[in-house]
Amino acid sequence: MTPSLREIDYSVLQQCMHCGMCLPTCPTYDTTRRERNSPRGRIALMRSIADGELQLGKEFAKEMSYCLGCLACQTACPAGVDYARLFETARADIERQGIQDEPSRIFWRTLTLRILFMNPRLLRLAGRVLYFYQKAGFDRAMRRLGLMRLLPGNLRRLEPQTPQVCSRFSHDLIRADESPAGETRHRVALLTGCVQDLAFSSINRDTADVLLANGCAVHTPAWQPCCGSLHAHNGEPEMAAVLARRMIDLLPPEEFDAIITNAGGCGSHLRHYSHLLADDPRYAERAREWDRKVRDIHEWLVAIGPRVPGASPFESETTVTYHESCHLTHGQKIVAQPRVLLRMIPGLRYVELPEASWCCGSAGVYNITQPEQSARMLDRKISHIAGTRALVLATSNPGCHLQIARGLREQGLAVTVEQPVTLLARAYRRETLSA
Amino acid sequence: MIAEFRSAVGPEHVLTSPEDTLPYGFDGTATLRCSPGVVVFPGNTAEVAECVRIAGRYGAPVVTRGSGTGLSGGSVPVKDGVVLCLVRMDAILEVDPRNLTLRAQCGAITLKVDEAAAAHGLFYPPDPGSLKISTIGGNVAENSGGLRGLKYGVTRDYVMALEVVLPDGSIAKLGNGCVKDVAGYSLKDLFIGSEGTLGIVTEVLLKVLPRPAARKTMLATFEDMESAAKAVSAIIAAKIIPCTLEFLDGMTVRCVEEYAGIGLPVDCGALLLMETDGHPAAVEDEAACMVEIVREHGAHEIRTAKDAEEGLKLASARRSAFSALARVRPTTILEDVTVPRSALAEMVAYIAAVAAKHGLMVGTFGHMGDGNLHPTFLTDERNADEMERVHLALEEIVAKTLALGGTITGEHGVGLAKKMWLKRQMGDASYELMKLVKASLDPRGLLNPGKIFD
Numbered sequence: 001m002t003p004s005l006r007e008i009d010y011s012v013l014q015q016c017m018h019c020g021m022c023l024p025t026c027p028t029y030d031t032t033r034r035e036r037n038s039p040r041g042r043i044a045l046m047r048s049i050a051d052g053e054l055q056l057g058k059e060f061a062k063e064m065s066y067c068l069g070c071l072a073c074q075t076a077c078p079a080g081v082d083y084a085r086l087f088e089t090a091r092a093d094i095e096r097q098g099i100q101d102e103p104s105r106i107f108w109r110t111l112t113l114r115i116l117f118m119n120p121r122l123l124r125l126a127g128r129v130l131y132f133y134q135k136a137g138f139d140r141a142m143r144r145l146g147l148m149r150l151l152p153g154n155l156r157r158l159e160p161q162t163p164q165v166c167s168r169f170s171h172d173l174i175r176a177d178e179s180p181a182g183e184t185r186h187r188v189a190l191l192t193g194c195v196q197d198l199a200f201s202s203i204n205r206d207t208a209d210v211l212l213a214n215g216c217a218v219h220t221p222a223w224q225p226c227c228g229s230l231h232a233h234n235g236e237p238e239m240a241a242v243l244a245r246r247m248i249d250l251l252p253p254e255e256f257d258a259i260i261t262n263a264g265g266c267g268s269h270l271r272h273y274s275h276l277l278a279d280d281p282r283y284a285e286r287a288r289e290w291d292r293k294v295r296d297i298h299e300w301l302v303a304i305g306p307r308v309p310g311a312s313p314f315e316s317e318t319t320v321t322y323h324e325s326c327h328l329t330h331g332q333k334i335v336a337q338p339r340v341l342l343r344m345i346p347g348l349r350y351v352e353l354p355e356a357s358w359c360c361g362s363a364g365v366y367n368i369t370q371p372e373q374s375a376r377m378l379d380r381k382i383s384h385i386a387g388t389r390a391l392v393l394a395t396s397n398p399g400c401h402l403q404i405a406r407g408l409r410e411q412g413l414a415v416t417v418e419q420p421v422t423l424l425a426r427a428y429r430r431e432t433l434s435a
Numbered sequence: 436m437i438a439e440f441r442s443a444v445g446p447e448h449v450l451t452s453p454e455d456t457l458p459y460g461f462d463g464t465a466t467l468r469c470s471p472g473v474v475v476f477p478g479n480t481a482e483v484a485e486c487v488r489i490a491g492r493y494g495a496p497v498v499t500r501g502s503g504t505g506l507s508g509g510s511v512p513v514k515d516g517v518v519l520c521l522v523r524m525d526a527i528l529e530v531d532p533r534n535l536t537l538r539a540q541c542g543a544i545t546l547k548v549d550e551a552a553a554a555h556g557l558f559y560p561p562d563p564g565s566l567k568i569s570t571i572g573g574n575v576a577e578n579s580g581g582l583r584g585l586k587y588g589v590t591r592d593y594v595m596a597l598e599v600v601l602p603d604g605s606i607a608k609l610g611n612g613c614v615k616d617v618a619g620y621s622l623k624d625l626f627i628g629s630e631g632t633l634g635i636v637t638e639v640l641l642k643v644l645p646r647p648a649a650r651k652t653m654l655a656t657f658e659d660m661e662s663a664a665k666a667v668s669a670i671i672a673a674k675i676i677p678c679t680l681e682f683l684d685g686m687t688v689r690c691v692e693e694y695a696g697i698g699l700p701v702d703c704g705a706l707l708l709m710e711t712d713g714h715p716a717a718v719e720d721e722a723a724c725m726v727e728i729v730r731e732h733g734a735h736e737i738r739t740a741k742d743a744e745e746g747l748k749l750a751s752a753r754r755s756a757f758s759a760l761a762r763v764r765p766t767t768i769l770e771d772v773t774v775p776r777s778a779l780a781e782m783v784a785y786i787a788a789v790a791a792k793h794g795l796m797v798g799t800f801g802h803m804g805d806g807n808l809h810p811t812f813l814t815d816e817r818n819a820d821e822m823e824r825v826h827l828a829l830e831e832i833v834a835k836t837l838a839l840g841g842t843i844t845g846e847h848g849v850g851l852a853k854k855m856w857l858k859r860q861m862g863d864a865s866y867e868l869m870k871l872v873k874a875s876l877d878p879r880g881l882l883n884p885g886k887i888f889d
Contacts, residue, residue, distance in 0.1 A: 010817075011765040011815075014765035014766060014816075015761060015762075017463070017465055017758065017767045018461055018463055018503070019463045019757065019758040019761075020463060020502050020504040020568045020569075021565070021568065021755070021758055024544075033476075033522045033523065034450070034455070035459055035503070036457075040458070041458030042458075044457060044458045044460070045454060045458065048457055053457075054453055054454070054457060057454075059452060059453075059454040060454055063454060078691075078694045078695075078755035078757075078759040078761070078762075079758045079759065079761035079762055079767075080693070080759075080762045
């Protein structure tokens with residue numbers, strides 16, 4: 001059972017000495033200039049709740065939904081405040097007390113968190129249904145006929161943001177065990193993710209290819225549980241713990257040199273299983289081992305010394321810029337490695353994106369729960385991307401990928417969004433062509 | 436009163452719910468907390484004046500604040516009182532390269548002020564540690580210092596004129612844009628550092644300088660604080676005035692490194708950050724002299740930043756020292772006692788001895804070149820016995836500071852945190868004079884009551 005704000009180790013709250021260094025890095029404070037919309041203000045509210053001076057009420061719940069959870073404050077904080085932990089605790093408290101409960105919210109949360117994301121087979125089935133719905137053009141037909149009005153409010157907002165579901169999922173593309181052509185230097189497990197699997201299964205294939213090209217034998221189970229990051233970030237730590245145990249059972253950490261993830265959001269959660277399972281005598285030690293083995297793909301490649309591709313992924317020299325996923329940068333502190341990989345690729349001209357680490361407004365389901373703030377941030381991101389005149393935007397989280405791709409489309413910009421790993425995989429593949 | 440505020444500034448700029456007002460109950464000072472009843476965000480000077488008049492009609496105390504980064508409790512509200520938050524008034528109104536001046540609204544962020552100056556090849560030297568978020572109005576109210584104080588002084592040295600809302604709601608212009616101006620009392624100087632007790636600064640005219648053509652940043656490590664302090668004294672005695680001579684003790688270095696990860700040597704007893712700026716030839720010469728002096732004084736490792744970027748990184752590591760120390764214990768209490776530079780080594784040794792005597796953890800860093808020290812108590816406010824010892828130690832440090840001819844605050848202001856010591860430093864006559872000034876300007880005591888003195 002995770003503690004509530006009243007029970008949490010109080011020194012985590014005290015750690016914030018309200019110096020204000022976090023304020024300029026917080027996108028919501030930047031918008032409103034109100035203290036409560038800043039990390040310092042939110043921690044003050046949490047502390048007042050812990051002290052029993054303030055009731056945990058609707059206004060607090062509203063504030064915690066307004067927070068993106070981008071964790072830029074955590075990077076900026078010299079005092080080392082564990083904001084992620086406070087944020088997750090606060091959200092769990094809010095859910096436990098049912099402050100925001102209303103029928104439609106309960107329905108959607110139950111459907112997504114309790115049903116779909118707890119069961120990979122159902123999730124893929126839902127993905128399959130969605131794929132045929134999109135393929136048959138029902139979505140366009142419904143929009144033309146104005147039938148979207150029949151959908152409940154939040155689903156209506158969600159609808160245009162629904163990703164194009166892939167025709168084939170990761171287990172159709174990646175065999176459970178694949179070995180490199182040459183010598184096997186490392187043995188790794190590959191996590192396929194949920195959104196990544198449904199919307200970008202090809203990125204998972206690219207990741208496997210890049211690993212193989214760098215001497216890694218890759219184990220990719222066909223059916224993988226959700227990592228639980230959605231649950232942990234949305235106030236359901238108990239379900240997140242269940243999923244963490246399933247994940248450890250499926251991929252015993254002692255059997256691999258590394259457990260590879262290619263989604264910033266998942267990775268950030270995956271390397272904290274030991275917190276989640278600290279009180280579980282059967283899993284605590286294995287969870288620590290797990291945390292040590294989880295590696296973001298960029299981090300892993302740079303650590304083992306990536307092979308420089310002998311070809312370019314492009315026909316002619318192409319300008320590429322890079323957007324940092326919050327949870328890769330702030331959650332996992334992986335800042336340099338994706339840039340190292342991009343700069344290594346022949347035929348690619350790398351330009352730095354202004355405010356590369358400023359959140360794009362995707363932030364899980366934030367673009368659905370806080371559409372206005374999300375749109376503001378997306379506009380800011382898109383205008384910076386346009387300013388670089390890059391033709392490709394690289395980023396490493398499916399949420400950012402979808403959000404930015406939609407923003408570029410809406411602005412009519414001919415910029416494609418790719419995972420750095422995809423560019424690398426393409427370059428390796430073209431080696432044989434050019435040879 | 437709330438309704439009048441709403442019609443004066445617009446209803447969306449008046450906050451009253453506990454979730455909204457509670458985060459305005461503190462500044463950057465540990466252990467001081469008090470929630471206001473209402474937070475009002477005026478958008479211009481006329482609205483500030485109107486708010487002051489409204490509060491005056493109801494006899495409500497008004498506390499003004501910017502980003503709330505102060506370190507003496509200067510902007511901690513009065514219970515259920517009014518907070519005027521001036522962050523909306525953040526425009527940089529004019530940069531005038533012909534007169535080397537810059538005009539800004541009070542809520543402009545200090546760093547943005549310097550960036551606006553930089554766009555014209557100019558330079559705003561005062562640089563408080565919190566410059567990325569502190570406001571220029573707050574800097575003026577607290578007469579903030581910073582890392583370049585040694586060569587460039589404090590905020591006061593750059594304020595040419597102020598626009599101020601007085602306690603009765605009238606608007607006064609103090610000072611002017613002439614380099615030389617000796618007409619009458621220097622009222623602007625009275626308001627600089629008055630901590631919002633005499634009036635509300637709404638606009639400032641600042642002096643800016645040509646941006647130095649070159650800058651060099653170096654660091655040196657020492658076995659202990661005393662040898663670092665002696666090296667600093669030797670640099671000053673050699674008649675070199677670098678812009679920065681900052682020091683961090685071993686514990687502070689380790690905390691900063693944990694945060695910033697820039698490869699500081701963590702196994703030292705003290706670290707000295709040195710920066711010189713100006714004409715390239717002078718910079719080279721001064722840097723070489725300083726390296727020689729610190730080497731003679733037993734520096735272990737001497738490092739020179741290879742470029743401006745690395746120099747900035749080293750300086751920003753120093754800026755984060757105070758916050759980084761918060762990693763060690765739950766509560767961080769920072770002091771800013773300042774002594775004449777010749778007494779530095781003695782004061783540093785005394786602080787360490789007091790900490791040891793009371794069994795307390797103290798990290799010390801600060802502006803060694805200007806004698807401004809930041810002994811920082813790492814403690815836990817929930818531990819009553821330990822807090823008692825902290826207060827005893829503070830008393831002893833303040834007594835020693837005053838005995839050495841020092842001051843209880845070098846750059847943070849008196850606020851709530853240091854007012855019990857002010858009279859001791861000032862003496863009766865000047866203390867009473869201060870109270871007289873306050874009483875004549877704000878007879879009802881409505882502006883930031885209880886700050887500086889009761």
